[in-house]
Amino acid sequence: MKIVGVGCGEGMLTEEGERVLAKAKVIYGSGRSIDLVRAFIPAEAEVFEITDYKALRTLPDDAVVLSTGDPLMAGLGYLPGEIISGISSMQAAFARLHAPWTNVAVVNAHGKNHQDAVYRVVHDIAAGHSVFLIADPDFSVEELARSLPESVTIAVCEDLGYPYERIAEGTAKNPPKVLSKLFCIVAGYNEQ
Amino acid sequence: MKIVGVGCGEGMLTEEGERVLAKAKVIYGSGRSIDLVRAFIPAEAEVFEITDYKALRTLPDDAVVLSTGDPLMAGLGYLPGEIISGISSMQAAFARLHAPWTNVAVVNAHGKNHQDAVYRVVHDIAAGHSVFLIADPDFSVEELARSLPESVTIAVCEDLGYPYERIAEGTAKNPPKVLSKLFCIVAGYNEQ
Known part of the structure; x- marks a missing residue:
């Protein structure tokens, strides 16, 4: 799993975050986080709005989880997987x-x-x-x-x-x- | 002046940082910060490696200054101008x-x-x-x-x-x- 910090507003996704999204097949995020990076989500990727945060721990290895701000600042960085830092509030x-x-x-x-x-x-x-x-x-x-x-x-x-x-x-x-x-x-x- | 945080390593420039660089005519930075974003510097931009940090305060309004990491974390964020946050160490x-x-x-x-x-x-x-x-x-x-x-x-x-x-x-x-x-x-x- 990769946990991508999308930043706390428009235009804050990093180059590394863009690269991860470009290759993503399955993406999970809040409505807000999906909105912030919509332009970088490949047309063929499956995108899911998170409804059950507990179920995130059992996602497949190739899943990408979006976290607003920086995942390790009150975000989803507690999930197992690689952290891509983002601009925090x-x-x-x-x-x-x-x-x-x-x-x-x-x-x-x-x-x-x-x-x-x-x-x-x-x-x-x-x-x-x-x-x-x-x-x-x-x-x-x-x-x-x-x-x-x-x-x-x-x-x-x-x-x-x-x-x-x-x-x-x-x-x-x-x-x-x-x-x-x-x-x-x-x-x-x-x-x- | 705009002070752009380029992050502390490869691939950390944000979309907003990319946009600022794409329009930049005059760019100042350390050798390291210039190296990190070289791919995003327009061919026609003038790029200067900083030799005199004191002189940065008197740069023209349209100058872009690169700061490794986040400009406000032990960086060049003390300069007057808009801060574009970057991923810090x-x-x-x-x-x-x-x-x-x-x-x-x-x-x-x-x-x-x-x-x-x-x-x-x-x-x-x-x-x-x-x-x-x-x-x-x-x-x-x-x-x-x-x-x-x-x-x-x-x-x-x-x-x-x-x-x-x-x-x-x-x-x-x-x-x-x-x-x-x-x-x-x-x-x-x-x-x-």
Whole structure:
């Protein structure tokens, strides 16, 4: 099996990803991931939208599985097989902010205890990291902001990779509002 | 100016990166970055190997600058202009290890105080992160290993993206040897 990261938006498939798709006979992916690489799928390939994620482990050896972003960043990289890296939403977020991620710490708050995630962010920023937080719709930016020193930068990156993506920047004192259910947070970054 | 991440090895240029290069008239890059994307450089484009990194800030608006890996990960992303993300050595390292980076913390030890970097790694691993460390030739894996609990996984990833790349895995108790000057370290990862 090959697990191909298709990136978090249009135009992010790598040359290696293209080569794997060009030879693929059986392709599995979410509707979103299939849409992103449709132009590179051979006419004769069989394409299946994934309905049962548990069944993916038993796919044949020559199957190609698409994963949005990078398969190893909250993606399908837990499946056995070769990983083809893709551009993750983390990279897109830092690119929009024009901020380096040479010192980033990633905190996954999606479906996790949010208080614990806030604690981790506070801790990582105190240790000198910038933080990329994978949020879920219920995560409160205000609560995070209240736990951080006032001057710490906070950006909300919504619907990254979609035509209607939105970046809102602020600080812990004046945190940005969240307007979408699909968002991530960058905190403690330094624009260049 | 556009700063294009060309990835850390062959075949990692994205579709968007290809599109930018296809229209480029003036391209600047290191010898390595130019080699990686030579097939995508138009015959009529002027290509310059960078000799004076300071002069890059004053390049014309239509110049394209190549950056190996991702421009915002220890790359040329500090230059003004649009960033096109690329696959970084961090992603390649985790892909080779088949380990998720959903909880990674990046520590940059390149040209920095190594004792301080070791302290940061110990701290980040205790906080639940896996760590990607950007090393320089003098960084001691043995010294890092002595500071970590014995069971912590340590991998040395050498010459990532080159045909002769090498991955050596161990633990803090039995750390892998370093055989190259170009390497990075992943610690506290969990293979899947």
